[in-house]
Amino acid sequence: MPVVIAPAVSLPVHQVTTDEVLERIAQMYPDHPQLDRVFDVIGATTVRTRWYTRPLAEQFGNHGTLAERTREHLRDCLDLAERAARASLREAGLAPEQITALVVTSATGHSMPGLDVKLVERLGLSPSIRRIPVTQMACGGGSFAISMAAELVVARPEAKVLVVCADVFSHYLHEGDTGMDGMIFKALLGDAAGACVVRDRSNGRHMEIVNSFNCMDVTACDVVGTYVDNDGLHTRNSPKLMGVIRGLLPGLREWLEHNAPADSDGKPEFIVSHTGSPRVLECFIEGLECAPELFDPARDSLSELGNLGSVSLLDGLERTFAKPPESGAHGVILGIGPGIFITAVKAIWWDEV
Numbered sequence: 408m409p410v411v412i413a414p415a416v417s418l419p420v421h422q423v424t425t426d427e428v429l430e431r432i433a434q435m436y437p438d439h440p441q442l443d444r445v446f447d448v449i450g451a452t453t454v455r456t457r458w459y460t461r462p463l464a465e466q467f468g469n470h471g472t473l474a475e476r477t478r479e480h481l482r483d484c485l486d487l488a489e490r491a492a493r494a495s496l497r498e499a500g501l502a503p504e505q506i507t508a509l510v511v512t513s514a515t516g517h518s519m520p521g522l523d524v525k526l527v528e529r530l531g532l533s534p535s536i537r538r539i540p541v542t543q544m545a546c547g548g549g550s551f552a553i554s555m556a557a558e559l560v561v562a563r564p565e566a567k568v569l570v571v572c573a574d575v576f577s578h579y580l581h582e583g584d585t586g587m588d589g590m591i592f593k594a595l596l597g598d599a600a601g602a603c604v605v606r607d608r609s610n611g612r613h614m615e616i617v618n619s620f621n622c623m624d625v626t627a628c629d630v631v632g633t634y635v636d637n638d639g640l641h642t643r644n645s646p647k648l649m650g651v652i653r654g655l656l657p658g659l660r661e662w663l664e665h666n667a668p669a670d671s672d673g674k675p676e677f678i679v680s681h682t683g684s685p686r687v688l689e690c691f692i693e694g695l696e697c698a699p700e701l702f703d704p705a706r707d708s709l710s711e712l713g714n715l716g717s718v719s720l721l722d723g724l725e726r727t728f729a730k731p732p733e734s735g736a737h738g739v740i741l742g743i744g745p746g747i748f749i750t751a752v753k754a755i756w757w758d759e760v
Contacts, residue, residue: 408607408615408616408617409556409557409560409561409606409607409615409616410606410607410608410609410613410614410615410616411553411603411604411613411614411616411724411754412498412499412603412604412605412606412609412611412612412613412614413495413496413498413499413602413603413604414498414601414602414603414721414724414725414728415492415498415601415602415603416491416599416601416718416721416722416725417487417488417490417491417494417600417601418458418598418599419458419459419460419487419575419598419599420458420460421458421459421460421461421462422456423457423458423463424455424456425449425450425454425456427463428449428457428463428593429446429449429594431463431464431466431467432445432446432449432590435467435468435582436585439590441587444587445587445590445591448587448591449590449591449594449595451685452591452594452595452685453685453706453709453710454594454595454597454709454710454713454714455710455711456711456712456713457594457596457597457713458597458598458599458713459577459597460483460487460575460577460578460598461577461578466577466580467580467582467593473639473640476578476579476639477517477518477578478518479578480517480575480578480579481522483578483598484513484573484574484600485522485526485573487573487575487598487599487600488511488522488526488571488573488602489526489530490600491571491573491600491601491602491721492526492530492569492571492600492602494602495569495602495603496530496569496602496604499604503530503531503532504531504532504533505567506530506532506533506536506567506568506604507533507536507537507563507565507566507568508537508538508539508556508559508566508568508569509523509526509527509532509536509538509539509568509569509571510539510541510555510556510559510568510569510570510571511539511540511541511552511570511571512541512548512549512551512552512571512572512573512717513541513542513548513572513573513574513717514542514543514544514545514546514574514576514633514716514717517640521540521542522540522571522573523538523539523540524538526571532569537559539555539559541555544744545631545716545717545745546681546683546714546716546717546719546742546743546745547681547717547742547743547745547746547748547749547750548572548574548716548717548720548744549601549681549717549718549719549720549721549724549740549742550681550741550751550752551742551744551750552570552572552717553570553603553605553616553720553752554619554621554750554752556568556570556605557605557616557619557752558619559605560605560606560607564607565607566606567604567605568604568605568606569602569604570603570604570721571600571601571602572600572601572602572717572718572720572721573599573600574598574599574600574716574717574718575598576592576597576598576716577596577597577598579639579640580592580593580596581638581639581641583638584641588642588643588644589641589642591644592642592644594713595714596713596714596715596716597712597713597715599712599715599718599722600718601715601717601718601720601721601722601724601725602721603721603724610759612728612731612757612758612759613756613757614724614727614740614754614755614756615754615756615757616752616753616754617666617753617755618666618752618753619750619751619752619753620658620659620662620749620750620751620752620753621748621749621750621751622655622658622659622749623655623748624651624654624655624746624747624748625746627647627651627746627747628745628746629643629645630644630645630647630648630651630745630747631643631644631645631648631745631747648747649686649687649690651747652687652690652691652694652743652749653694655743655747655749656690656691656694656695656749657694659694659751660673660694660696662751663675663695663739663751663753666753667737668737671737674696674697675695675697675701675738675739676701676733676736676737676738677701677727677732677736677738677756678691678701678702678704678705678738678739678741679704679723679724679727679738679739679740679741680704680705680720680740680741680742681705681717681719681723681742682705682709682714682715682719682722682723683705683709683714683719684709684714685706687743688705688706691741704723704726704727704730705719705723707726708722708723708726717742720742727756731756731758732756733756734756734758734759735755735756736755736756738753738754738755738756739751739753739754740752740754
């Protein structure tokens with residue numbers, strides 16, 4: 408069975424508190440008609456700090472052209488991704504040339520060739536490596552990448568797959584997005600990269616991958632996402648999101664029950680989840696009918712780092728490795744992204760073989 412090992416997260420250098428973000432927003436949008444409401448909703452995100460690749464004074468303004476911002480994004484994204492990847496390889500005890508496949512997710516990149524090709528060069532990976540670059544899974548990219556890596560290992564048991572997720576949203580938070588969703592994103596999102604290794608075995612602590620689940624509401628394409636116009640990239644997030652998630656969760660719960668051990672009700676004993684927002688996490692708790700404390704790692708990640716897109720899942724994975732469940736516990740790796748789609752991976756925690 409495929410196993411996940413060696414999660415690592417890399418953060419940029421500029422740590423910014425929510426109070427500092429609110430001060431910046433007040434300076435930039437003093438005449439916003441719903442400024443008090445914006446502040447209240449930002450407070451409800453529970454995010455206390457987030458990390459940016461650039462100083463706060465350079466955030467939320469359209470500095471330079473879209474082409475310049477795209478180049479800067481790729482540079483910063485690549486630096487974080489390289490650091491996370493090298494940390495994961497060290498933890499896994501693997502040299503770059505031992506990696507046979509690379510899965511890279513980054514929702515904010517608009518360059519070709521992409522981050523995957525640059526990482527092959529930076530890390531010194533084999534030029535014959537198999538690559539799966541993923542650019543449109545956004546927040547669901549972490550769970551999707553792990554599920555794809557597991558499938559590669561099942562197909563080729565000798566495979567050693569490096570998973571890298573990198574999202575630097577701050578380069579694309581648009582000054583002109585003054586709707587409630589655009590204002591919330593300015594405080595909710597953070598920058599980071601994360602990595603892990605998926606292979607066929609491990610003598611140390613690991614998560615064994617058992618199965619995966621995918622489900623999408625094809626009528627919800629316009630609920631969450633991005634779009635480009637003549638002045639840059641914009642984000643959108645509809646209030647319909649919670650209803651769409653609720654509609655998908657019964658299928659996930661049924662899948663968990665169907666794949667549960669004989670003496671189990673199918674409810675997970677641990678959860679590695681994308682952070683989303685407090686409302687998204689409450690949706691998961693209600694829909695899965697599970698103990699709220701199973702989402703404590705996701706809540707802590709959201710509070711300390713903000714929503715990191717696909718990287719949030721890797722941060723949750725790193726937190727779970729640092730404070731693991733009992734050996735043999737059955738759990739789920741859970742992500743949600745634009746579409747709206749859910750990708751879940753059933754996993755078992757093992758302290759050692």
